[in-house]
Amino acid sequence: MDSQALLREDPVPTRPTHARAWPGLLVWGLTWGLMILAHEALGLGNLALMLVLASALGGLWLGSAPSLALGVASVGAFNWLFVPPRFTFHVQLQQDLLLLLATLSVSTIVGLLMTRLRRVAATESVRARHVSDLARLAGRLRESESREALPGIFLAELTRVTGASCAVLMDGPSPREALPDAARVLWAGDPDGIERAGLVAMRSESGPLGPGTGRRETLPALYLTLRSGPRSVGAALVREARSMVASGEVHHLQEMADLFGKEVEHFEAVRVAQTATATLGEQRIRTTLLAAIAHDFRTPLATIAGAASAVQDQLERLTPEQIREHLRAVIEETRALNRVTAHTLQLARLDASASRLETQWESLDEILAASLSRARRGFPGRQLTLELAPALPLVRCDPLLIGLLIDNLLDNALRYSPNGSPIRIDALIRTGHIVLRVMDEGPGIPASQRGEIFEPFRRLGTVANGEADTAPEPGGRRGFGLGLAVCRAVARVHAFRLWVEDGPPHGSHFCLEIPILEQPSCPAEDPDRESVE
Amino acid sequence: MSIPVLLVEDDRELRRTLSEALRVEGYQVLSSASLADARAILAANRLDPTRCPRLILLDLNLPDGDGAGLLNDLRELRAALPVAVLVLSARFADQEKVAMLDRGADDYLVKPFSLSELLARMRVALRHHGARMPAARTKYRNASLEIDLEARSVRRDGEPVRLTPTEYRLLARLVRQAGQVVTHRQLLRDVWGPEQIDQVHYLRLYMAQLRAKLEPLPSEPTLLLTEPGVGYRLADPS
Numbered sequence: 001m002d003s004q005a006l007l008r009e010d011p012v013p014t015r016p017t018h019a020r021a022w023p024g025l026l027v028w029g030l031t032w033g034l035m036i037l038a039h040e041a042l043g044l045g046n047l048a049l050m051l052v053l054a055s056a057l058g059g060l061w062l063g064s065a066p067s068l069a070l071g072v073a074s075v076g077a078f079n080w081l082f083v084p085p086r087f088t089f090h091v092q093l094q095q096d097l098l099l100l101l102a103t104l105s106v107s108t109i110v111g112l113l114m115t116r117l118r119r120v121a122a123t124e125s126v127r128a129r130h131v132s133d134l135a136r137l138a139g140r141l142r143e144s145e146s147r148e149a150l151p152g153i154f155l156a157e158l159t160r161v162t163g164a165s166c167a168v169l170m171d172g173p174s175p176r177e178a179l180p181d182a183a184r185v186l187w188a189g190d191p192d193g194i195e196r197a198g199l200v201a202m203r204s205e206s207g208p209l210g211p212g213t214g215r216r217e218t219l220p221a222l223y224l225t226l227r228s229g230p231r232s233v234g235a236a237l238v239r240e241a242r243s244m245v246a247s248g249e250v251h252h253l254q255e256m257a258d259l260f261g262k263e264v265e266h267f268e269a270v271r272v273a274q275t276a277t278a279t280l281g282e283q284r285i286r287t288t289l290l291a292a293i294a295h296d297f298r299t300p301l302a303t304i305a306g307a308a309s310a311v312q313d314q315l316e317r318l319t320p321e322q323i324r325e326h327l328r329a330v331i332e333e334t335r336a337l338n339r340v341t342a343h344t345l346q347l348a349r350l351d352a353s354a355s356r357l358e359t360q361w362e363s364l365d366e367i368l369a370a371s372l373s374r375a376r377r378g379f380p381g382r383q384l385t386l387e388l389a390p391a392l393p394l395v396r397c398d399p400l401l402i403g404l405l406i407d408n409l410l411d412n413a414l415r416y417s418p419n420g421s422p423i424r425i426d427a428l429i430r431t432g433h434i435v436l437r438v439m440d441e442g443p444g445i446p447a448s449q450r451g452e453i454f455e456p457f458r459r460l461g462t463v464a465n466g467e468a469d470t471a472p473e474p475g476g477r478r479g480f481g482l483g484l485a486v487c488r489a490v491a492r493v494h495a496f497r498l499w500v501e502d503g504p505p506h507g508s509h510f511c512l513e514i515p516i517l518e519q520p521s522c523p524a525e526d527p528d529r530e531s532v533e
Numbered sequence: 534m535s536i537p538v539l540l541v542e543d544d545r546e547l548r549r550t551l552s553e554a555l556r557v558e559g560y561q562v563l564s565s566a567s568l569a570d571a572r573a574i575l576a577a578n579r580l581d582p583t584r585c586p587r588l589i590l591l592d593l594n595l596p597d598g599d600g601a602g603l604l605n606d607l608r609e610l611r612a613a614l615p616v617a618v619l620v621l622s623a624r625f626a627d628q629e630k631v632a633m634l635d636r637g638a639d640d641y642l643v644k645p646f647s648l649s650e651l652l653a654r655m656r657v658a659l660r661h662h663g664a665r666m667p668a669a670r671t672k673y674r675n676a677s678l679e680i681d682l683e684a685r686s687v688r689r690d691g692e693p694v695r696l697t698p699t700e701y702r703l704l705a706r707l708v709r710q711a712g713q714v715v716t717h718r719q720l721l722r723d724v725w726g727p728e729q730i731d732q733v734h735y736l737r738l739y740m741a742q743l744r745a746k747l748e749p750l751p752s753e754p755t756l757l758l759t760e761p762g763v764g765y766r767l768a769d770p771s
Contacts, residue, residue: 331647338645361734363741366759369752386752394737399761520734 024061028054028070032077039082044096047082048103051075055107059114067111075104130252133161134259141263150267151188154226154236154260159189162238162253167191169199170226170234170264185234195237198223202235208257210237212250222250224257228265236260289456296340296482300333307333343482346404347456350489357493359396361520364388364427364434367399371406372425379414383422389429393516397494405490405498408483409438409510417442417507434514441507450500456485535561536659537578539586541571541603542621543595551590554648568597572606579610588617588659590651591638593629601629604636611637615662619654621646631763634716641714641763657712657769673708675770678747678756680708687747694746699724703739704747707757712769714760740765 031054035047042050051074059067079089083096091097137157144150151170158166167189191199202209202223209215210222226234236257307326311318318326365388372386413423417440424439445453487510491498497513538560542548545566552562563578563586565571571589578584589607591600600620610616620641622630630641639658642651661670673680679688682705687694696704702724707715721730729735740759744751758766 334645361737363737365741365744365752366737367761369754370759370761372753388752394734403761520732522735522738 021062021066024058024067027057027061028074032074035078035082044082044099047078048099051078051103052106052110056110056114059111060118062111062115064112064115067115068108071107071111072104075100075107078103130255133157133252134256137256137259138263141260141267144267147264147267147271148186150260150264151186151234154256155188158236158238158253158256161256162249165189165239166237167195167199167239168226168234168236169196169203171203171232191237195221199235199237202237203232205235208250208254222253224254226257226261226264228261231265233261233264292456293340293344293482297337300337300340303333304330304337340482342404343408343486346401346486347482347489350401350486350493357401358398359494360399361394362397362399362402363394364392364436364514367403368406368425368427368436371403371410374407375410375414378411382414382419384410385422385424387424387426389427389434392427392429392434393519395434395514396517397496397514401490401493405487405512406436406438408487409512412483412510413438413440413442413508416440421507429516432516434516436512436514437509439503439507439509441503444502444506444508445500447502453500454484454488454498456482535559536588537561537563537584537586538655539571539574539589540564541566541568541589541595541600542592543567544592551651558652566596568595568600568603571603575607575610579614585614586616587614587662588619588655590619590621590655591633592621593633594623599629600633600638601636604633604638608637617655617658617662619651619658631716631718634714634763635718639713653769654713661710661713670709670711673711673767673770675756675768677749680704682708689747696743696746700739700743700746703736704743707765707767711767714764714766716764718764720764736765 031050035042035050039047054074055067055071058070062070076089079091079100080087083100084092091100137154140153140157141150144153151168154170155166155168158168167187169191170186170188172185187196198219198221202225205223205225206227207213207215208222208224210219211217212222220239222238224236224238225232226236238253307329311323311326315323368386368388372384375384376382410423410425417423421441425437426439427434427436429435488498491512494514496515497511499511501509501511503509536559538555540548540551540555540562542551542564543566548564548566552564555562561584563574563584565574571591575586578586589603591603593600604618607616607618618633618638620630620633620638621644622641623644624630634641639661640654642654671682677690679691680686685701687696687701687704703720706720706723717733717736718730720736721732725732725735740757741751744754744757748754748756756768758768760766
């Protein structure tokens with residue numbers, strides 16, 4: 001059964017448009033009562049008009065057959081009772097005959113017109129209801145945020161329109177359009193085993209089955225197909241359909257099902273477009289990052305290539321001092337390359353698996369001591385002081401990542417502050433948090449750039465007052481494009497707050513805020529029992 | 534007589550560089566590029582005391598598997614002969630590396646490492662496997678710290694230090710492998726017992742107590758060193 005073809009027929013109203021006929025009978029009764037009582041005062045003409053009026057009004061409530069019958073019977077009774085000679089069917093005057101015939105015609109026509117008018121009005125009201133059902137369904141489906149919510153919406157609308165309990169099956173998205181939130185088959189409405197089998201079988205049907213469809217009329221439920229073009233999206237069923245569904249409503253329900261199918265396709269298409277746009281955006285960022293990283297890898301490699309090939313080519317002509325200098329450069333640049341590699345790997349790793357953080361109970365003392373000793377090895381002769389609050393609570397973190405974060409903050413402080421200036425590290429307890437600070441006395445960071453510096457490859461640009469530019473950097477500006485970005489990524493994955501403040505009178509204080517958790521318990525030990533000298 | 538060392542490393546350049554450097558230092562180097570090769574070399578040389586490797590440098594990223602299989606195979610050999618194993622890893626946060634240490638590897642190095650680092654770790658490892666039976670170290674002396682396990686004495690700057698029984702057991706465990714890393718798991722198992730191998734916070738608290746009592750500057754330790762993510766190491770006195 002092609003549902004499109006069926007749509008062209010007028011839908012038949014499912015319920016009688018009014019169950020009441022008695023007002024019509026009342027009208028006739030009153031009219032006749034009035035005619036009998038006042039026939040002396042009113043002329044034949046007026047009585048005839050009253051008949052026509054009754055026919056018109058009665059037609060508002062009565063069906064066409066009763067209306068017609070009453071009309072004809074009334075004209076007959078009118079003839080018998082009022083048209084001279086009275087109490088006969090004989091008509092004496094010709095004009096009275098004309099009156100009778102005219103009355104009969106007009107009342108019949110009016111009665112029939114009224115009936116037809118009522119029927120058309122009912123049809124229109126059903127049509128309007130169908131249109132509003134479809135519009136409402138479409139509106140609710142369009143508003144939905146997720147594909148998984150769609151069958152529930154359809155189920156709600158179907159239940160509302162039919163007044164019966166229903167069930168819906170919706171397929172997962174087609175493999176061609178793999179969506180991020182791909183779902184498997186979804187059920188709504190609690191279908192039982194037999195119903196599930198029926199719904200699954202419906203997916204290969206092209207039209208509805210069940211009562212009112214002309215196919216498999218004996219099925220206990222009405223089954224609808226959910227299709228978007230040639231592709232099946234699922235199926236739906238309406239239970240106890242037999243009792244209330246006439247053929248017109250079945251077509252409407254299948255219309256709703258078809259609309260659902262199209263909306264699902266639309267939803268998927270929108271999602272695919274959004275994913276494509278997001279992917280494009282990510283790829284653009286990745287390309288920029290790759291270009292910047294490539295530079296930071298290639299530059300130390302260039303130095304290594306140069307120095308090593310110089311030693312190889314010029315070996316006989318170089319003094320041991322010169323050779324040593326080349327090799328120093330190679331080792332130094334290898335360290336720089338190692339740092340860029342470690343940073344890039346960390347950023348990629350942290351990007352990829354944000355939730356899989358391996359934490360243990362760690363002692364900040366230990367992590368800071370290790371970072372500090374590394375910093376001292378890299379920058380001998382710089383003044384580094386550590387002030388930790390006594391008995392710092394243990395924290396839950398990944399010690400290698402937090403170690404890397406502190407290494408980078410120290411590196412940053414050492415490179416962006418003048419050679420003689422001190423670097424201080426402290427850890428204080430402030431309202432349920434440990435605040436760790438790495439403080440330098442360099443030129444500081446202008447307030448406007450405090451967010452930006454944590455972006456990959458943002459270096460302090462030249463500032464209007466020239467402060468940033470004049471900072472001497474013993475290690476050179478290279479290789480730190482990623483350092484602070486890694487710090488931020490590490491802080492973020494731990495959900496620790498990282499920010500930078502001004503240090504008086506000048507300099508930057510990089511601050512890391514770590515929440516204090518409930519400390520694990522340790523078995524008590526009696527220190528005086530069997531102690532050791 | 535030079536000490537035979539087995540190098541298991543699949544990267545050709547690195548293998549050549551390390552072999553050369555180790556030969557210059559006086560080691561006798563046998564190199565292999567895979568686990569299969571390594572097993573073959575061990576099989577061919579195990580009965581000859583002058584050629585049986587005393588130390589194995591084992592890269593973790595080999596084409597025919599991780600080194601865990603080799604460690605298992607070595608167990609029998611290492612029961613009879615002292616063979617030290619140093620694991621070479623490309624990654625810092627490597628659970629595999631910790632697992633290898635727990636299974637009996639002596640120490641680890643993270644690439645890229647300098648020659649001096651490698652030589653230092655090798656020296657420590659060989660010293661620990663110097664005799665036929667793995668010798669338990671009972672004496673330790675480094676800067677201001679003097680420990681004698683037989684006499685149960687711990688002195689700092691000549692003055693005796695009072696330690697609780699647990700602190701002492703922890704220190705002793707580190708002394709037994711002085712210069713080498715001891716994993717969290719090994720420490721917890723040997724000091725607190727096998728049921729406590731997950732209670733890492735015990736170590737944090739007790740190591741802090743030891744540092745406070747023994748280090749000249751507890752906030753910047755030079756003796757009781759932390760290997761993040763792996764374990765602890767008592768500094769090599771040499």
